[in-house]
Amino acid sequence: MGDTTDEIVFYTHPQSRGRIVRWMLEEVGQPYRTEVLGYGESMKSPAYLAINPMGKVPAIVHRGVVVTEAAAICSYLADAFPRAGLAPAQDDPLRGSYFRWLFFAAGPVEAAVSAKAFGLLAPPDKAGTVGYGSFEQMADTLEKAAAGAAPWLPR
Ligand SMILES: N[C@@H](CCC(=O)N[C@@H](CS)C(=O)NCC(=O)O)C(=O)O
Structure with a gap:
């Protein structure tokens, strides 16, 4: 945390709702770094609980901000990278x-x-x-x- 670079850090597990976000990240086409967490200890470690107090994946950190909840992450990414054309524009009904x-x-x-x-x-x-x-x-x-x-x- 506290990293305000443009790098997207993606916390996930291959058998999780993280697949939804992985798909979205691929559609967005921006480079990202994946951190695979194990169920149990590493997802409930103090370091990860500082990112997501739920101790759940998926989560992303981008420009120093944590986003959790698969739908929120997808929506956030669509807005952060509008050139991918993955959400209607702000003024589109x-x-x-x-x-x-x-x-x-x-x-x-x-x-x-x-x-x-x-x-x-x-x-x-x-x-x-x-x-x-x-x-x-x-x-x-x-x-x-x-x-x-x-x-x-x-x-
Ligand atoms: N509401 C969350 C649900 C996240 C969630 O439940 N993730 C599960 C995997 S699919 C998890 O991390 N479980 C580990 C645990 O709770 O210990 C979302 O939509 O992203």
Whole structure:
């Protein structure tokens, strides 16, 4: 930390959500340095906890700033390197749609998929209180958004 150079340092593990960021970094096309951390000790070491107090990957450090959360990192990189053309411009109304689906993936989709994997989905009478509603409602919404939407999600 404290390094304010332009170098992007990427903290990851090959079997992790770091793959999302790796893909984004490759699309951005900027050079970056990868630090592979092991699950357990090295991810929970004081040195890494100083970067991400969650002790989780992915994280990046760029110009002295830490960014964690895969979706936030992708969004940050798209804005930091606009020439890659990976996000709608600041004045493009479609930026609203871009944020909508980015946050939908990081919030309801992520939560519902994790909850389902562990058999912990909220009971139907609590659908109104959880962000994803029901798994089916989330999946149906995503499916409808993605239908015929190549190469981007629709408005
Ligand atoms: N909300 C975070 C989740 C990060 C996360 O849970 N990473 C897992 C790997 S996919 C991790 O580092 N687990 C190690 C641990 O918690 O000890 C994101 O979207 O980036």
